[in-house]
Amino acid sequence: MSEVTKLSPEVSQVARIATDVFAPASFDFLFLRPRHLVDSPAVIHLPLLFWTCAALRPRDAAVVGVGDGIVQFALCQAIERLGAQGRCTGYGFWGNPHPEMDGRDIPEPLLHHQQVFYEDVSRLLSAGNLDRVAAGMLPGSLDLLWLDLTAAPDGLAQRAELLQRALRPGGVMFLHGVNLVASDSPDGLALRRLKAERRGVSFDGDQGLLLLPAGEGIAPRIAALIAAADGAQLPPEVERVFRRIGHGLLASVRLADAAAARTDAEMRASEARKALETAENAVQSLSSSYELRHRTLAEVQSALFDARMMVADLKERITSIEAARTRECLDHEATVGELRRQMDNLRANLDQSEIARASLSASHAAAEEKARDRIEALCAEAESLRERLAETEREREAHLSETAALARISEDLRSQLAQAAARNEELSGRLETAQRLIQDTEAKLKREISEERQLRFRETATLTRMLEKMKAQAARKPRPLEEWLVKRFVGDERKLRKYWRDRVAFFSDSRSLLARAYLRLRPGH
Structure with missing residues (x-):
């Protein structure tokens, strides 16, 4: 025996609303999954938008404030699903305003999605300002209009009534983001005026959505939805259906984003592990380079120590050579003094000869012959002295060649030091390149380097100064005995200044034969 259950008036009203609003024909659209799905505040309102498209079956739609394109491509997908051969025009505000609305400044991902899926349905425009958008919409040209207050400049709500004229009778206008508009702002006052003048449906969840019909001839299911609203508020049962389906879409988007983020994090972790392995390899290479640098530095220090020892030996040899040259100079000076004394004796003998010739004319011939013999002996002795001086000059040239050889050795040492410095520069560059990979090791290596x-x-500067000092000492020609003799026998201060200024000119211009002969024996500056 069957029992007839009587339903309460409230349950009967809910059942009637569910029958009128959620007809089986609209279920497929209610659960339609968007192709273009991103984490956007408008995602939770897509079930209501799809349901409205199923009830209204629009041919022409427009979106003012495309933003991320979630609503634009959802409308295109619904129009394509209905097979209405319609078009959806989207006005976006992505960049600077242009004199004409065109395709500039449209994000590349939106253009790519439009070309792949909705080339014949979607039309995206970069809007300059709201007035040009309103002027471009012809009256009675649209079935559905979506105004996104969050993706458009201020003043869109004030122009909503003007834009609503583009709807055909029975069309629907959505205003998204009404909860974000201040109630005392011009847009807030315009929204209040719209709600007071027209009966619609308000969804207060998230950023807020307002549905407003235009004129007569409203679709039955949309009319039933508006009729079920109490002061623009839907019954909780109906509102819950749209909200839960919308939150399900939003949760799937965020889950997909979380999965993508996890995949990206795993890829970053893998790259970090590879980078860590690379860094470890670099550390090992750096350690080996550091050990090689230490060995090279040890070799350089050893070479520097050998160079110092060689320089010390050179200094000792140069000191001994200078001492020998000093002794030779003293010997030459003694020889010259002896020659002068002999010349003085010769002059005395000549004077005596003259006196003897004057007093003893008879013995003149014998005395003259004797004097001639003495002069020849002196000439022979002078020739012998010249040969000794030539031999001494050859020895001096040999010493000079030995000094030049020592200078070449010094230059070789300097080039070796330069090569060592260049090698150290190269090692320092390699160390600096490796130090950028490991910051802790970098500071320590920089200080050491x-x-x-x-x-x-x-050390190089000290060695260079030592070599230059050695060269200067080798180039200097001290003549202490000559300077003493000049000071002793020359009393004229002007001639002394000439001697200090130009030694060769001093002896060359001298009237003394002995001075000119001495210059030939001791040339040089």
């Missing part, structure tokens, strides 16, 4: 470089520079 700086200290070693300063030490090397100081």
Whole structure:
């Protein structure tokens, strides 16, 4: 025996609303999954938008404030699903305003999605300002209009009534983001005026959505939805259906984003592991380079120590050579003094001969012959002295060639030091390249390299100064005996200044035969 259950008036009203609003024909659209799905505040309102498209079957739609394109491509998908051969025009505000609305500044992902899926349905435009958008919409040209207050400049709500004229009778206008508009702002006052003048449906969840019909001839299911609203508020049962389906879409988007983020994090972790392995390999390479640098520095220090020892030996040899040259100079000076004394004796003998010739004319011939013999002996002795001086000059040239050889050795040492410095520069460059990979090791290596470089520079500078001093000492020709004799026998201060200024000119211009002969024996500056 069957029992007839009587339903309460409230349950009967809910059942009637569910029958009128959620007809089986609209179920497929209610659960339609968008192709273009991103994490956007408008996602939770897509079930209501799809349901409205199923009830209204629009041919022409428009979106003012495309933003991320979630509503634009949802409308295109619904129009394509209905097979209405319609078009959806989207006005976006992505960049600077242009004199004409065109395709500039449209994000590349939106253009790509439009070309792939909705080339014949979607039309995206970069709007300059709201007035040009309103002027471009012809009256009675649209079935559905979506105004996104969050993706358009201020003043869109104030122009909503003007834009609503583009709807055909029975069309629907959505205003998204009404909860974000201040109630005392011009847009807030315009929204209040719209709600007071027209009966619609308000969804207060998230950023808020307002549905407003236009004129007469409203689709039956949309009319039933508006009729079920109490002061623009839907019954909780109906509102819950749209809200839960919308939150399900939003949850799937966020789950997909979380999965993508996880995949990206795993890829980053893998790259980090590879980078860590690369860094470890670099550390090993750096360690080996550091050990090689230490060995090279040890070799350089050993070479520097050998160079110092060689320089010390050179200094000793140069000191001994200078001492020998000093002794030779003293011997030459003694020889010259002896020659002068002999010349003085010769003059005395000649004077005596003259006196004897004057007093003893008879013995003149014998005395003259004797004097001639003495002069020849002196000439022979002078020739012998010249030969000794020539031999001494050859010995001096040999010493000079030995000094030049020592200078070449010094230059070789300097080139070796330069090569060592260049090698150290190369090692320092390699160390600096490797140090950028590991910051902790970088600071320590920089300090060590700086200290070693300063030490090397100081040692090189010290060695260079020593070599230059040695060369200067080798080039100097001291003549202490000559200077003493000049000071002793020359009393004229002007001639002394000439001697200090130009030694060769001093002896060349002298009237003394002995001075000119001495210049030939001791040339040079």
